[in-house]
Amino acid sequence: MEKALVINPDKCTGCLQCELACSYENEGVFNPSKSRIKVFTFHQEGRFVPYTCTQCSDAWCQQACPVDAITLNLLTGAKEVNENTCVGCKVCTISCPFGTINYNQNTGKVIKCDLCGGDPKCVSACPTQAITYIDANQTGMEKMRQWATETDNSPSNSAANV
């Protein structure tokens, strides 16, 4: 079963544990500036929003890459950057509508979320379950469930009693 990252910003506290886990997994050090997932703080509104790659089916970054360095991982559905092939031209960073693929000055290559090969470290690091990794076909389930709770089908209000 293919899974997807699902983010609920209402649960985020802005602690950056996801960024720490991501950078540690990918870079070997705790370094939010090299994290593939970023938490944005909207101070005036009191909101925190984690944001990362959605792994588009028809991915702009993949289409734009002139050297075919971005490939599909058939097991996870992730679009992964092959560091040996990437030439650091940054065309993918321009083509991505969401800005979730970025250049890394240290390596001269681009970096993006690869779902950690199917075990995303941001998910296990998040203390509030703001980031979850669930069935890619059912990402709307929690939102549907919430709306479902608002449906009043108790016997007194059901059509049969009207």
Next chain:
Amino acid sequence: MSWAGKLLRVNLTNGEITSEMLNEQWKNDYLGARGLASKYLSEEIDPACDPLSPENKMIMATGPLTGTMAATGGRYVVVTKGPLTNCIACSNSGGFIGAEMKNAGWDMVIFEGKSPTPVYLYIENDQVELIAADDIWGTSVWHTDEWLHNKHQDPLLRIAAVGRTAENGCFYAGIVNDLHRAAGRSGVGTVMASKNLKAVAIRGTLGVGNLADPEGFMKAVNEGKAALAENPVTGQGLPAYGTQVLMNVINEIGALPTNNMKDVQFDGAHAISGEAMHEPRKSDGRPNLTTNAACFGCTIACGRISTIDQGHFSVENKSQYWGNSGGLEYEAAWALGADNGVDDLDALTYVNFVCNEEGFDPITFGATVAAAMEMYEDGDLTIEQTGGIAFNFGSAEALTKGAEWVAAGEGFGKDLALGSKRLCEKYGRPELSMTVKGQEFPAYDPRGIQGIGLNYATSNRGACHVRGYTVASEVLGIPEKTDPLTAEGKPGLVKAFQDATGAVDSAGLCLFTTFAWSLDNIAPQIEAACGGGWTAERLAETGERIWNLERDFNLKAGITSADDTLPERLRKEAAKTGPAKGIVSKVEEMMPEYYELRGWDSDGVPTDETRSRLGLKD
């Protein structure tokens, strides 16, 4: 290991900036942050110096766990000689700038001398420069933050700055980072401004690593996070209510100092409590609290993000206060509220915003207003002297105007900026200042909680709850319940809390983890990060070494055992209501045993044997 291994030395007098290796011996003896910076300060300045002179130094320091994934590993400290107390000052702050400093490759920054003109320090990894700050001198912390972000075109810059109060010489100005986190106490911001240093702006992209045992570290970190999640205080109480979870609890046990500590219970406690912050306002149906918020790496997230009712008198036509910002935590809500008899949650939140905006300590400010109110009601201050506003207990107008005057450095605000000790001396009522060593108490009455009184009296930075938070044991039963009303056994309890706290503060962790963690939970994280044999016992001994180092600094600064006491009110006037009714603080009774347990002589001086045991020189 885990330390960056380097410090920055910034000579503000001649503009020279140099890099030094961290002293190996000292980091093994003092760990980091509070301990290590205190060691550097003790070695480098004369403890008898004028704290606002160029001879004083100011150190911003991280701990070995700062910037790592250890839960709450984002703390940094500011260590200097404090102008409020003339003692060693160590103010601790969360937010994000500590981790950023570490990510830029620095364990600490030592500021010395005084710049001839206003400057700020810009750090981008190993590129460090002092830049003219004339355009932001005389402006608020919030304005400075926005100006620096715009100037450098970098939304990811982390900034710590002083506001107008520090520049005006207010004795209790703090250093505010990330808009609403603060190294708030003892006037560390006043020292920063005295050096003509307006701000420190940091961008670090190097990463924090170099762990002694990476696998062991992640295991210890995950176990620590699980323990915090499972604990009712750190897993539920603090995220839901912040430290404000305490307001009703402390009021019920009769230890909520009220009206400048005349009383120990406040009728308006519920109205200014953490619970009240969740209740919808009548005007717009929104609660005061918008959400909770975390500092760097913190899985507790006790921070409050709040709004003020836009119709409240304090913010009419002031749209800069209509958005969300850092809300009330317990000490601020107590100092601004109960201690002044003010039960107006919006007024308290407004003053809290102003404290963050202009960089001053709400605890000392609130307690100073309380002393002014008592002097006003006693006739020692006239309405002409208090700016034409009646300073009666309960007046939200006096509180909010007082904050605005302190922020602007004008009128009666100049008096309030002195802190309560100097203010009460000025108007001939020194006994009304609720301070130890010049610093105001926080929100726990020593008559209703005996151990905390002994901690206040002996705290090396003047009265302070976070030097030995015995409230955990005496009220919350952590790690085990003790009777708050008895003095028996408290000297040992106070010493144990003080020593453990020294270690936590030096690791780069937040003290609030200790509701769930003992040193047994912390030691494996430090050992896996640093290596070299860090056990719980060694951490406790490190804390004890730090405590004695700070004590030595203060003795050389002129503090004596006569300063290890509480104001007469708490020793002579019994609590009038609640469980502590009829009881006074037994601090004098506890002191000899405390000195003995500390290995100090009857004058409160560490004995040769104690010094030798802890490896402290004379």
